[in-house]
Amino acid sequence: MAKDKNAPRYDKDGARRVMRPGDYFSDFSGQLALGLMSNIVGQLNYFYTDKVGLAVGSVGIILAVSKVIDALTDVIAGNMIDHSKGGDHKYFRWIAPQIVPAAAIMILMFTVPIQAGQIPAMIYALVTNLILSAGLYTFIATPFSAVMTVRTHSLSERGSMGLFRAIGNYGAGMLISILTIPLTNMLGGTQSAWIKYGVVLAVLVLVLFAICYRNGHKAKFACDYTEDLEARPDEEEEEPVPFAEAMQMLFKNRYWVIVLLFNLITNITNAVTASGGTYYCKWIFGNDNLVGVIGALGLLATIVGFAFSKPIIAGLGIKRTISFGLLGAAFFAGIRCFAPTNFVVYIITSLLGSFVQIPMMSLYGVLTSMTIDYNEWKYNKKLVAMSGGAIGFGSKVGNGLGAAVLSLFLVLGAYDASLTTATASMRYSIYGFSNYFPVVINLLMFVLFLGFDLEKKLPQMREEVAARKAAKK
Numbered sequence: 499m500a501k502d503k504n505a506p507r508y509d510k511d512g513a514r515r516v517m518r519p520g521d522y523f524s525d526f527s528g529q530l531a532l533g534l535m536s537n538i539v540g541q542l543n544y545f546y547t548d549k550v551g552l553a554v555g556s557v558g559i560i561l562a563v564s565k566v567i568d569a570l571t572d573v574i575a576g577n578m579i580d581h582s583k584g585g586d587h588k589y590f591r592w593i594a595p596q597i598v599p600a601a602a603i604m605i606l607m608f609t610v611p612i613q614a615g616q617i618p619a620m621i622y623a624l625v626t627n628l629i630l631s632a633g634l635y636t637f638i639a640t641p642f643s644a645v646m647t648v649r650t651h652s653l654s655e656r657g658s659m660g661l662f663r664a665i666g667n668y669g670a671g672m673l674i675s676i677l678t679i680p681l682t683n684m685l686g687g688t689q690s691a692w693i694k695y696g697v698v699l700a701v702l703v704l705v706l707f708a709i710c711y712r713n714g715h716k717a718k719f720a721c722d723y724t725e726d727l728e729a730r731p732d733e734e735e736e737e738p739v740p741f742a743e744a745m746q747m748l749f750k751n752r753y754w755v756i757v758l759l760f761n762l763i764t765n766i767t768n769a770v771t772a773s774g775g776t777y778y779c780k781w782i783f784g785n786d787n788l789v790g791v792i793g794a795l796g797l798l799a800t801i802v803g804f805a806f807s808k809p810i811i812a813g814l815g816i817k818r819t820i821s822f823g824l825l826g827a828a829f830f831a832g833i834r835c836f837a838p839t840n841f842v843v844y845i846i847t848s849l850l851g852s853f854v855q856i857p858m859m860s861l862y863g864v865l866t867s868m869t870i871d872y873n874e875w876k877y878n879k880k881l882v883a884m885s886g887g888a889i890g891f892g893s894k895v896g897n898g899l900g901a902a903v904l905s906l907f908l909v910l911g912a913y914d915a916s917l918t919t920a921t922a923s924m925r926y927s928i929y930g931f932s933n934y935f936p937v938v939i940n941l942l943m944f945v946l947f948l949g950f951d952l953e954k955k956l957p958q959m960r961e962e963v964a965a966r967k968a969a970k971k
Contacts, residue, residue, distance in 0.1 A: 522662045525710065528593075529663040530670050531706035533668075534699055535635050538674055542607070543773040548780075552610075553616065554915075564628050568635075571633070571636045572636055575640045576640055580744070590711060593710070600703060608696045642710075656867055664856070676789075677793075678695065680789075751869060754873070756946065756950050765900060766896045766900040773904055777908075778932050782928060799852050800856060804860075810857040811857050817950055817953055820861065821944060823854050824855075824947070827851045831851060832937045871960065872959065910927055911925075
């Protein structure tokens, strides 16, 4: 007898499965577009200093200030979205108006008017960064992040969504790292070349967001299956919580605080790494085009890492997978400290460091959804968008601090982009942010995450929430 394709599907926990292959692809497309936007920002430090000619210290200030302001908008956006109407489908309605402007800003951020002088150029760089990150990216990423929690009740499907999103984010990082320097150099290596590159990225971002929105706008969510007892409680609109009260709830949720700090520290490292590799290849190995070679090799490590992500997570569990990633990254960065000029050692440790962290990166969305479930258990309020938006606060402050850390290292090393050979102080500053800093920061994150024990407690909490809802009927 042929299998009924429309028959309800359930996971091992009894939650209804609602995702189809096309849903995962469109979700991946949205994350890939967001990843392109965020990862190109990681290249701006190098673009501003070596291609536009902005002062090193001012670049750090621009990126740090823009990210701090940007982070505040995440909390505001989350609160606005939580207070809006439309049930679980409202999140994609927030994304639609941002798509075309998001593509446009991908071009405009490279058109820095340096010919007008340092001050006007700095102001322009700050404003375009704020429009990109604090405005457009925030009002796409915040509702997009919330979708993972409301789209499906199945932890297995949430895990798969997290994996596809991690692939999209990592894939964007790989594309940016592989293509940016070689392509812009091929186009002439000037600011004009970067503007042309921005046009290509803008078209790609526009298409990817359009795919994501078209599917998400039409797709069925868990709440649409009214016969599913697991979905029924979410049919009612959650009563909005005042901003101050919601923030107080979140900061009393220690698991949310841990994930907030985890995102903060992780993104400091990511921001440093995003630009750090270009400086390393240019000044330590003598050729910035090597970034593309390393990125291409990194793509292989990424593919292998994602292939093993699900079995690693299934075998180790959430907490031990994160410990595996953090300790592994610290170990391989530590090896580079003893052979900082060896190109082979640099490549191998970078690839292995990326590989051990990929399963951990697949869990970011899952961790956020776990803290939202804890909110519901503790307060009878999920605070979906605000939880994700406020955690985005940590991510963006982390990016800003990462840019500031990178600039601080460069300033301490008396960085001078006009030189043809790096001075001793420049070399040691690059060793500092590329090798020593990752050791310290990953060990710090490992200690921080020791207090996250929600993985074992959550099944019992969900049973209690279900019992409370059943008692109200």
